[in-house]
């Protein structure tokens with residue numbers, strides 16, 4: 001039978017600690033709200049930004065001039081832009097330089113080529129370059145560290161499985177606590193793999209096999 005822990009109370013609950021969730025949590029805690037992130041995996045390496053990103057949609061007047069509308073149009077004509085809400089995209093662009101400055105200050109290298117931001121890639125010839133090229137390999141670790149530093153509480157391995165509704169409004173959420181399961185799986189899985197007789201290669205073995213197969 002499932003055991004229920006005592007409820008945790010917070011002002012703001014962020015479900016999922018991806019890039020969006022962590023940034024929202026930092027903004028929330030900066031407004032003075034007690035903020036909790038419930039993440040099903042581990043925010044240091046979860047979600048689509050887990051392994052790092054390298055370009056960041058950004059409006060930089062020094063590079064793009066004073067008409068943000070031109071950059072908004074370019075963003076909306078990009079691969080992802082057409083599906084986004086126009087007002088939100090504009091808001092995103094208005095904040096983007098400030099966020100780039102913050103990320104750089106926190107430890108994500110937004111200026112890998114020198115003292116200023118560089119824009120490159122993902123543009124048709126002659127069209128404005130809207131993608132700030134950055135080194136985001138550590139972005140999830142940095143955002144996690146910064147969120148904790150600013151007072152956000154992060155509960156990793158807590159998938160939210162249901163919402164609690166009171167008087168027609170969302171009043172909370174129900175999450176599983178996966179810690180025990182994760183530890184058990186990491187202890188038991190290697191033994192099970194051996195038992196099942198699966199052929200799991202080490203990195204060195206894989207390189208050797210690749211060399212043999214490719215004749216190198």
Ligand SMILES: Cc1cc2nc3c(=O)[nH]c(=O)nc-3n(C[C@H](O)[C@H](O)[C@H](O)COP(=O)(O)OP(=O)(O)OC[C@H]3O[C@@H](n4cnc5c(N)ncnc54)[C@H](O)[C@@H]3O)c2cc1C
Pocket residue numbers: 015016017018019020021038039040041043046047048049050052053054055056057158159160161
């Ligand atoms: C390989 C790759 C390269 C990319 N490169 C770029 C790039 O260079 N530039 C760019 O702008 N974009 C890039 N993207 C897209 C970008 O990474 C995503 O748009 C961005 O990371 C989305 O962040 P998010 O916080 O909105 O969502 P997600 O990253 O999906 O985060 C959602 C989080 O919620 C957690 N979660 C989900 N369900 C639950 C639940 N029930 N309970 C608790 N937690 C839950 C997940 O574990 C995850 O941590 C790339 C994507 C990929 C995959």
